[in-house]
Every structure is written in C-alpha cells, then in structure tokens.
Amino acid sequence: MIQNRKEIYEGQARQERYETSKALFQCKMSEGSPVGAHVIKIMGYIQALEKLGFPLNIELAIDVLLQSLPDSFNQFVLNFNMNEINKTLPQLLGMLRTVKSNMKKVGSKSILMVRKAKGKGKKVAKSKGIGKTKPKGENALKPKGGISKEGKCFHCDKPGHWKRNCHVYLEDVKKAKAIGASVSGTAHEKESS
Structure with missing residues (x-):
C-alpha cells in the first residue's frame, strides 16, 4: 500500500x-x-x-x-x-x-522624429528657360539692406564695390569676349574655305 x-x-x-x-x-x-x-x-x-x-x-x-x-x-x-x-x-x-x-x-534615448513636409518625395524640376526665375508670393526672399559699401573687390582690391560691379573686371570681360569672337570668327572662316 x-x-x-x-x-x-x-x-x-x-x-x-x-x-x-x-x-x-x-x-x-x-x-x-x-x-x-x-x-x-x-x-x-x-x-x-x-x-x-x-x-x-x-x-x-x-x-x-x-x-x-x-x-x-x-x-x-x-x-x-x-x-x-x-x-x-x-x-x-x-x-x-x-x-x-x-x-x-x-525615456528612450533613440527618438525618431517625423514631420510632414511639403512635396515629400517629389523632385523639383529645374526650369530650362534663360535666366533665373524669381520666387513669388509670401515665400519670396526679400533683401534687407541693399549692397554693402564696406565690401572689397576681389579683382582690383578697391573698397566700395564687388567684383561683379567692378568696371575694370567688366571691361576685361568685354575685351575677352571680343577677342574670343574674332578668334572664333577667323577660325570659322578658315574652316569654311
């Protein structure tokens, strides 16, 4: 038992x-x-x-x-x-x-932040037109003070203007274009003859 x-x-x-x-x-x-x-x-x-x-x-x-x-x-x-x-x-x-x-x-140290963005996943198409397009509406950037007179030209090292507004630089560019046009024009004439 x-x-x-x-x-x-x-x-x-x-x-x-x-x-x-x-x-x-x-x-x-x-x-x-x-x-x-x-x-x-x-x-x-x-x-x-x-x-x-x-x-x-x-x-x-x-x-x-x-x-x-x-x-x-x-x-x-x-x-x-x-x-x-x-x-x-x-x-x-x-x-x-x-x-x-x-x-x-x-809390958790690894945080994933998600936010809704405009045009997510869409590519912005570049315009093929000549020149730059200006933004319109409220999102357009507006200059706040104009061109600084304290800047220094990188071409002639004189204060008061920038290279893009330098008279010496602009004249050099015109001369280079004129020389390039005449050189390419003479080269083009030689090819045709």
Missing part, C-alpha cells in the same frame, strides 16, 4: 514539476508591466521547483530571469553579463527596479 501511494505521489510530483518548469521557461514580461511583480513570479516558480526536489543553480535562475525581460532591458542585460555581476535574485530585483525607474525618468 505504501509503495502504491508512493507511485501515485511521484506521478503527481512529476506532473507538477513539468507544469512549473513549463510556466517558468515560457514566462515573458510584457513591455510596460511592473518588473517587481514579474521577478517575484519567477522567484515563486524557482522556489516551487526547489520544493519538488529540483533546485535550479543560481546562475541558471538568473539567466532564465534575464531572458524573460523585454527588449527595453537589453542594455541592462548586456552590462550585467559583460561585468559578470554576481547577485542573488532579491538583489537583482532591486537592480531591475532601479533600472525601470530610470527608464521612466530618462
């Missing part, structure tokens, strides 16, 4: 161990839920397995706990593993609560 009862209780213990370990290994904390309740739940599963005669090594228990955390704790898990921190489960609970409270204060 004792043997019969022992077999019955061992079968029940085996089934309970299976259900507890399944719940432990499938336990996953959802994003935004309290970390304290989640860690206490995991610790309860680990203690239940100990009572059933199957204690988990502390390192394995911590690994199972860290794997059950959401992606927002990835940086903490990385630091924890890299620094080879040796803590008990209650100490780890305290650390996780601190990390969670800091996450709420600081």
Whole structure:
C-alpha cells in the first residue's frame, strides 16, 4: 500500500514539476508591466521547483530571469553579463527596479522624429528657360539692406564695390569676349574655305 501511494505521489510530483518548469521557461514580461511583480513570479516558480526536489543553480535562475525581460532591458542585460555581476535574485530585483525607474525618468534615448513636409518625395524640376526665375508670393526672399559699401573687390582690391560691379573686371570681360569672337570668327572662316 505504501509503495502504491508512493507511485501515485511521484506521478503527481512529476506532473507538477513539468507544469512549473513549463510556466517558468515560457514566462515573458510584457513591455510596460511592473518588473517587481514579474521577478517575484519567477522567484515563486524557482522556489516551487526547489520544493519538488529540483533546485535550479543560481546562475541558471538568473539567466532564465534575464531572458524573460523585454527588449527595453537589453542594455541592462548586456552590462550585467559583460561585468559578470554576481547577485542573488532579491538583489537583482532591486537592480531591475532601479533600472525601470530610470527608464521612466530618462525615456528612450533613440527618438525618431517625423514631420510632414511639403512635396515629400517629389523632385523639383529645374526650369530650362534663360535666366533665373524669381520666387513669388509670401515665400519670396526679400533683401534687407541693399549692397554693402564696406565690401572689397576681389579683382582690383578697391573698397566700395564687388567684383561683379567692378568696371575694370567688366571691361576685361568685354575685351575677352571680343577677342574670343574674332578668334572664333577667323577660325570659322578658315574652316569654311
């Protein structure tokens, strides 16, 4: 009779161990839920397995706990593993609560800013007309003060005007065009003859 009862209780213990370990290994904390309740739940599963005669090594228990955390704790898990921190489960609970409270204060560091832009995805066609087009309407830029008289010409090094308004430069450009036209005109006449 004792043997019969022992077999019955061992079968029940085996089934309970299976259900507890399944719940432990499938336990996953959802994003935004309290970390304290989640860690206490995991610790309860680990203690239940100990009572059933199957204690988990502390390192394995911590690994199972860290794997059950959401992606927002990835940086903490990385630091924890890299620094080879040796803590008990209650100490780890305290650390996780601190990390969670800091996450709420600081927020996520990687922020994606999205704003609606005019003509998103459209390319602006360049005008093929001669000269520059002037913007119209409210978006047109308007000069605020005219041409500065303090500027210095890069061509003749005299103050009071810029290179584009320099009389010496403009005369040189006209001469160069006249010489270029006569040279190209004589070259064109040679080709035709």
